[in-house]
Amino acid sequence: MGCHAPGSLGGATQQSAMNVDYAIVKLVHQSAVVLTLTGFVIRGAASMAGAQWVRGRAAKTLPHVVDTILLVSAMSLAWMLRVTPGNAPWLISKIAGLVAYVALGVVALRPGNPLAVRATAWVAALATAGWIVSVAFTKNPWGFLAAQS
Numbered sequence: 001m002g003c004h005a006p007g008s009l010g011g012a013t014q015q016s017a018m019n020v021d022y023a024i025v026k027l028v029h030q031s032a033v034v035l036t037l038t039g040f041v042i043r044g045a046a047s048m049a050g051a052q053w054v055r056g057r058a059a060k061t062l063p064h065v066v067d068t069i070l071l072v073s074a075m076s077l078a079w080m081l082r083v084t085p086g087n088a089p090w091l092i093s094k095i096a097g098l099v100a101y102v103a104l105g106v107v108a109l110r111p112g113n114p115l116a117v118r119a120t121a122w123v124a125a126l127a128t129a130g131w132i133v134s135v136a137f138t139k140n141p142w143g144f145l146a147a148q149s
Helices: 011-049 057-081 087-107 115-138
Strands: none
Touching: 011 057, 011 087, 011 115, 087 115
């Protein structure tokens, strides 16, 4: 399924409104992806360096706000496009990748874990995030792991 808004529900005006709504939601989603990944890179690097601000209230709260926007916009896009895991196998891959990314991120940002474990989990989480983005771009469940022809 392409990245186009669903069909018209009653005329050109409604179609135009749907296209604008879709474009806005997609922009919000893409912006949230950039913000959450940038935040994770910064928090991870600062955490590995021993910065104390990463344990502060803002550093712990803001990512949840951004991630909530990210998930709500993702669900909105799926609804607008009528995409489900049943008709879009790549969506299952993105969800599985998200679970792995979150688990790796928890290990990476937990101060009680050894630095080598945290650093490995951080790099693995970033690689997983890159793979999730590649799945989104290609609509292939394997993303950049797919065989290139």
